[in-house]
Amino acid sequence: MTTEDAVTAQAVDSLHGTDDPRLRELLTALIRHLHAFASETRLTQREWEAAIAFLTATGQTCTDTRQEFILLSDVLGLSMLVETVNGQSEPDRTESTVLGPFHMTESPVRALGDTIDLVGDGEPCVVTGVVRSADGTPLPGAVLDVWQADPHGFYDVQQPDVQPPGNGRGLFTADDEGRFRFRTCVPSAYPIPTDGPVGTLLKATGRHPYRPAHIHFIVSAEGHTPVTTHIFVAGGEYLDSDAVFAVKESLVKDFTPTDEPSLAREFGVPNPFRHARFDLVLERS
Known part of the structure; x- marks a missing residue:
């Protein structure tokens, strides 16, 4: 049976062929933190689908004169x-x-x-x-x-x-x-x-x-x-x-x-x- 930790380990291991060490470091940390978030919050399928729809809509709102992703980063304090x-x-x-x-x-x-x-x-x-x-x-x-x-x-x-x-x-x-x-x-x-x-x-x-x-x-x-x-x-x-x-x-x-x-x-x-x-x-x- 596949455990939550095993899924994370497999995803991280898939990056072993990444030549750029900084890219491998960033993606490894991203996978681990995203997986930890999903496990900690017991993310439901419906919530995951809503998040995908939200990010899709954010991208679709961007134009040559409007950057909705920067705005999202701003209001989350990430910027x-x-x-x-x-x-x-x-x-x-x-x-x-x-x-x-x-x-x-x-x-x-x-x-x-x-x-x-x-x-x-x-x-x-x-x-x-x-x-x-x-x-x-x-x-x-x-x-x-x-x-x-x-x-x-x-x-x-x-x-x-x-x-x-x-x-x-x-x-x-x-x-x-x-x-x-x-x-x-x-x-x-x-x-x-x-x-x-x-x-x-x-x-x-x-x-x-x-x-x-x-x-x-x-x-x-x-x-x-x-x-x-x-x-x-x-x-x-x-x-x-x-x-x-x-x-x-x-x-x-x-x-x-x-x-x-x-x-x-x-x-x-x-x-x-x-x-x-x-x-x-x-x-x-």
């Missing part, structure tokens, strides 16, 4: 766990957080000081900062890929008939002193998409779908490890209950109300406006 497992070795480096499911299109190249808000119906805001190495040296030519939702909580790829392509996105190059700046609107909290399998899962578990207001960044520079991160709006809702567990205290920044006409003219925004300062520190590769 944030992978970020944590691969955390930086230099403690002063800017902390990383999740990529999210909407980095689906290429950000348009923009000049320093340009706006990424092509619609202009939100509260004006300027984001400035400096990109440095861990030893404090500025990193001229650092590249910053930024993207955010509009003031109503939607990304451009979610509303192709409403928002122009590239709205809320920009690819910037830091100046000779590592400085960057761009104009935008103050981001707002928003719900992740709930019209697919992930939304069904959240509803079944009694969880809300909201993310606190934030702007995404991927920052890179020659000789340094890129960082994927956010800047979160201090004082906003859901900072303590982010649906994807991505908030880190060091990434929460003030979007300071600013009433300085001369500074507004310098930045090219109406007065008053909000000003967020976000300095980034990269780790040497």
Whole structure:
């Protein structure tokens, strides 16, 4: 008679011909943990079929502009766990957080000081900062890929008939002193998409779908490890209950109300406006 342990042993043994040692390690651990889960929970045939149907529906929901599997990984905390497992070795480096499911299109190249808000119906805001190495040296030519939702909580790829392509996105190059700046609107909290399998899962578990207001960044520079991160709006809702567990205290920044006409003219925004300062520190590769 085949026992549960025997089934697991046979499945693991089937990998003995795998040439890639890391692939063999990963698949071995995956089989053992999945089998242990099924045995521990006494998984029924009906539940297994429901899980297969859920994963199938998750894949079928993915498109060129929507990644439901990343969203699923996010709400299960797996994305944030992978970020944590691969955390930086230099403690002063800017902390990383999740990529999210909407980095689906290429950000348009923009000049320093340009706006990424092509619609202009939100509260004006300027984001400035400096990109440095861990030893404090500025990193001229650092590249910053930024993207955010509009003031109503939607990304451009979610509303192709409403928002122009590239709205809320920009690819910037830091100046000779590592400085960057761009104009935008103050981001707002928003719900992740709930019209697919992930939304069904959240509803079944009694969880809300909201993310606190934030702007995404991927920052890179020659000789340094890129960082994927956010800047979160201090004082906003859901900072303590982010649906994807991505908030880190060091990434929460003030979007300071600013009433300085001369500074507004310098930045090219109406007065008053909000000003967020976000300095980034990269780790040497």
